[in-house]
Amino acid sequence: MINVFLVVIFPMCLAFAAFCDLFTMSIPNRVSVVLLVSFVMFAPHGVDxxxxxxxxxxxxxVFAVCFCLFALNVMGGGDAKLLTASAVWFGFNASLAAFLLYVSVFGGLLTLLVLLLRSQENLILAARIPVPRLLLTAKKVPYGIAIALGGLAAYPSSPLMQLAFAQLS
Structure with a gap:
């Protein structure tokens, strides 16, 4: 049962955070809290x-770096909390580096896509293409989407997923 929870909770939280960020340009604090609490609750069942x-x-x-970026108004608070809570699931190893690299790549691509959409705002509105209005009008990028995509891409190589895979086989 614990293995199933470990396989499901992280991706579900990231997916929820990405959808919230896309449609409201904010990430609820409860997502980061659920990620941290679930890690603390279930990691002792297989990790020393x-x-x-x-x-x-x-x-x-990761929080220290994100806090500095937040203080410089480069990163949003929800993004900083989600990135921190997600990093806890990876630990200090190659999977954390992969996670951060994926987040960076997806973040760059997302930023380019958002800039492209905003440059075509009049055409999108005239064609009645269903795009969240905040995506066109807000002055920020919903980076929670990039964090979620990076987390989902790196999660199979994370220590907790490797542990779950080993126990399932």
Whole structure:
């Protein structure tokens, strides 16, 4: 049962955060809280205390960088919290680097797509193409989508997923 929860909770939280960010340009705090609490609750069932502390340290490191970006008004608060809570699930290893790389690549592509959509706003509205209005009018990019895509791409290589796969076989 725990393996099923580990396989499902992370992707579901990321998907919910991406949809919220797309349609409201905000990420509910409860998503980050659910990610952190579920990690703390279920990681001890297969990961030793040292590794859990390293996972939390990875989240703390990502938080420190995100806090600086937030203070400089480069990153939104919801994005910083979601990225931090997601980093906890990867820990200090190659999967964290892969996660951050995926987020960067998807973030760049998302930014280009949003800029393209905004440059064609009149055409999109005239053609009545169903695009969330906030996506065209807001001055920010819904980066929660990039975080979600990066997390989903890197999650199969994360330590918790590897543990779940090993226990299922």
């Amino acid at each position: 205390l040292t590794q859990i502390l390293l996972h939390l340290a990875a989240g703390g490191s």
